[in-house]
Amino acid sequence: xxxxxxxxLQLGWRSVASRWVQTVATLLVIGxxxxxxxxxxxxxxxxxxxxxEASDPFGTLVIGPKGDAQQLVLSTILLNGNPLGTIDExxxxxxxxxxxxxxxxxxxxxDNIGNARIIGxxxxxxxxxxxxxxxxxxxxxxxxxxxxxxxxxxxSEAQEETNYEEAHVFEAVLGATAxxxxxxxxxxxxVSSHGTGAVLNADxxxxxxxxxxxxxxxxxxxxxxxxxxxxxVWDSHRDEFEAAFASKLDNTAGAGDLTAILVKPVxxxxxxxxxxxxxxxxxxxxxxxxxxxxxxxxxxxxxxxILSNVGYLAALMAGITIFLTIYSATKAREQxxxxxxxxxxxxxxxxxxxxxxxxxxxxxxxxxxxxxxxxAATVLASRFSxxxxxxxxxxxxxxxxxxxxxxxxxxxxxxxxxxALMAFRINVVEKLFGQ
Amino acid sequence: MSLxxxxxxxxxxxxxxxxxxxxxxxxxxxxxxxxxLLRGISGSGKTTLFNILAGLLTPSSGTVTLADQSIxxxxxxxxDTFRRNQIGYVFQTHHLLPILNAWENVxxxxxxxxxSTSVRKERAVALLAEIGLADFATHRPYQLSNGQRQRVAxxxxxxxxxxxxLADEPTASLDAESGESVIDLLQQSCQNxxxxxxxxxxxxxxxxxxxxxxxxxxxxxxxSNKVESNRVxSNKVESTAQGVAHA
Numbered sequence: 268x269x270x271x272x273x274x275x276l277q278l279g280w281r282s283v284a285s286r287w288v289q290t291v292a293t294l295l296v297i298g299x300x301x302x303x304x305x306x307x308x309x310x311x312x313x314x315x316x317x318x319x320e321a322s323d324p325f326g327t328l329v330i331g332p333k334g335d336a337q338q339l340v341l342s343t344i345l346l347n348g349n350p351l352g353t354i355d356e357x358x359x360x361x362x363x364x365x366x367x368x369x370x371x372x373x374x375x376x377x378d379n380i381g382n383a384r385i386i387g388x389x390x391x392x393x394x395x396x397x398x399x400x401x402x403x404x405x406x407x408x409x410x411x412x413x414x415x416x417x418x419x420x421x422x423s424e425a426q427e428e429t430n431y432e433e434a435h436v437f438e439a440v441l442g443a444t445a446x447x448x449x450x451x452x453x454x455x456x457x458v459s460s461h462g463t464g465a466v467l468n469a470d471x472x473x474x475x476x477x478x479x480x481x482x483x484x485x486x487x488x489x490x491x492x493x494x495x496x497x498x499x500v501w502d503s504h505r506d507e508f509e510a511a512f513a514s515k516l517d518n519t520a521g522a523g524d525l526t527a528i529l530v531k532p533v534x535x536x537x538x539x540x541x542x543x544x545x546x547x548x549x550x551x552x553x554x555x556x557x558x559x560x561x562x563x564x565x566x567x568x569x570x571x572x573i574l575s576n577v578g579y580l581a582a583l584m585a586g587i588t589i590f591l592t593i594y595s596a597t598k599a600r601e602q603x604x605x606x607x608x609x610x611x612x613x614x615x616x617x618x619x620x621x622x623x624x625x626x627x628x629x630x631x632x633x634x635x636x637x638x639x640x641x642x643a644a645t646v647l648a649s650r651f652s653x654x655x656x657x658x659x660x661x662x663x664x665x666x667x668x669x670x671x672x673x674x675x676x677x678x679x680x681x682x683x684x685x686x687a688l689m690a691f692r693i694n695v696v697e698k699l700f701g702q
Numbered sequence: 703m704s705l706x707x708x709x710x711x712x713x714x715x716x717x718x719x720x721x722x723x724x725x726x727x728x729x730x731x732x733x734x735x736x737x738x739l740l741r742g743i744s745g746s747g748k749t750t751l752f753n754i755l756a757g758l759l760t761p762s763s764g765t766v767t768l769a770d771q772s773i774x775x776x777x778x779x780x781x782d783t784f785r786r787n788q789i790g791y792v793f794q795t796h797h798l799l800p801i802l803n804a805w806e807n808v809x810x811x812x813x814x815x816x817x818s819t820s821v822r823k824e825r826a827v828a829l830l831a832e833i834g835l836a837d838f839a840t841h842r843p844y845q846l847s848n849g850q851r852q853r854v855a856x857x858x859x860x861x862x863x864x865x866x867x868l869a870d871e872p873t874a875s876l877d878a879e880s881g882e883s884v885i886d887l888l889q890q891s892c893q894n895x896x897x898x899x900x901x902x903x904x905x906x907x908x909x910x911x912x913x914x915x916x917x918x919x920x921x922x923x924x925x926s927n928k929v930e931s932n933r934v935x936s937n938k939v940e941s942t943a944q945g946v947a948h949a
Binding site for chain 1: 749753756758759778779782783785786787791793797799800801802810811813814815816817818819858859862
């Protein structure tokens with residue numbers, strides 16, 4: 268019995284291989300149809316996991332200017348797009364005194380070097396952790412963090428301390444990707460240019476930054492950022508005209524401005540309390556990153572639904588293609604099938620051969636789909652990651668396997684059924700002798 | 703192991719009722735190793751008779767018994783198995799599967815019997831060697847000449863050492879030399895294996911090579927010629943041909 272099955276398999280395989288042009292075309296149709304499912308599912312999971320990991324350390328609340336809350340969260344946590352605008356440092360000071368806030372971290376996004384955004388913040392930023400007992404991902408790979416310093420929004424205060432007309436050097440800590448892309452190491456100096464990465468400006472600041480530390484990879488958008496003190500950001504915009512220009516140009520922070528504040532509330536109730544207190548204010552808003560990212564991910568889910576429906580249509584077309592391939596092959600081989608029957612092949616063997624041909628095409632189509640689907644997902648994820656500095660993990664989705672095997676096999680069996688019945692019913696005498 | 707055909711008549715379901723049957727009360731017996739040439743013009747019923755003998759076409763009436771087995775008392779599945787093991791069919795054209803090489807084509811009936819690849823290959827290659835095609839065992843049909851293909855088809859019919867070989871116009875698509883060689887092969891192999899051989903042909907030159915020659919005329923079995931009379935007839939054919947040439 269086994270030898271008979273192996274022979275029928277061999278016949279099916281040889282038959283499929285002998286019609287390689289039709290076979291390859293059919294494989295591509297099946298492969299592409301299923302690859303669409305795979306790529307969409309893998310990217311949806313990857314984006315979900317990537318965004319979750321990238322946003323995990325950044326507290327429960329983001330405080331920023333009024334406007335689209337989603338843009339506030341995306342521009343603050345994922346460094347995606349321009350900041351909404353600026354808020355006054357007074358709000359930061361107010362939150363520092365708020366007993367409901369356990370940790371308050373100011374962010375002032377202003378200049379850039381290359382594609383790396385320069386972010387003014389405090390050393391508290393590097394204590395951000397995804398959960399209470401976890402370790403902060405913002406660990407130094409080498410060097411040190413900048414010194415804790417008093418913030419002085421008023422430039423004249425700073426001027427008293429240091430003569431900026433002489434060589435004042437700002438300290439900078441680089442994200443892992445930024446260090447790699449800029450080719451900077453500890454002790455290197457660089458100058459920034461005004462504006463965020465999205466709005467480059469030829470206006471170059473003259474105050475140099477010195478690299479004092481490089482962070483480990485964190486898998487957040489901040490891997491591509493350059494951190495410095497608030498004072499450095501504000502001092503580099505000490506020119507009032509420049510500050511005004513900057514604010515109008517792309518909503519980056521001028522002296523005394525913040526683009527956002529990250530707040531880790533003491534508890535859930537306190538988080539709601541802070542959110543409520545900002546709800547009716549005109550100068551700022553509070554947003555829950557989880558909620559905003561959830562809305563964004565819902566959009567991805569809707570997109571996945573739409574693409575999945577396209578995938579179902581493509582799968583149907585793949586089924587029809589298998590049917591046409593097997594049907595035309597069976598039709599063209601009627602006489603040879605009659606010969607096989609003539610030399611003693613049973614109807615079962617003939618039906619088996621036809622169905623096996625359909626199954627071979629389906630199985631190889633399914634394998635090709637994995638190659639195309641995961642390949643496309645890897646390419647798209649890496650492009651997304653390169654653009655957004657957020658690693659999108661591409662992992663093998665074992666949960667898809669029953670679907671990815673079930674669909675092509677059922678399609679093949681259904682598509683092969685009519686040709687198989689046709690082969691089953693072949694009139695040997697008529698096909699061999701025309702009688 | 704004999705073949706017994708009794709009162710076979712056949713009328714195709716699609717043929718008009720006022721037409722005579724394709725076969726009309728055909729009866730004959732053949733003993734083991736007996737060889738018969740069936741002659742007749744196109745449409746005389748030769749192929750229909752062969753299909754009935756092969757178990758491929760159920761006759762309107764009559765019985766076919768081979769090796770004590772009445773073929774049409776078997777179920778279709780058992781008839782497939784019986785045909786595979788007891789009957790070898792050589793078609794007018796070779797009908798080899800293009801996706802298989804020579805030995806694989808020869809071994810096809812063995813595969814449906816469930817024999818392993820190694821056993822199939824050993825037996826098929828040995829048989830190909832016997833018929834002088836040892837060097838062509840792995841050639842695909844398109845790499846063989848017409849004569850070689852037909853010899854491979856004969857090997858396929860012989861591989862299961864059947865009780866009966868049916869060869870329907872086996873030389874029709876071959877040149878004279880290849881045709882001669884194919885008939886030699888068929889006759890020699892059947893003689894060696896004690897196999898009944900029925901050859902259908904309208905080639906008059908074949909008549910002298912068979913001890914028993916039958917004419918099928920509009921479905922009627924007309925058996926009268928024996929070896930001697932065949933030779934006379936063959937001579938007549940030759941003198942007629944010479945007369946035409948002189949004229």
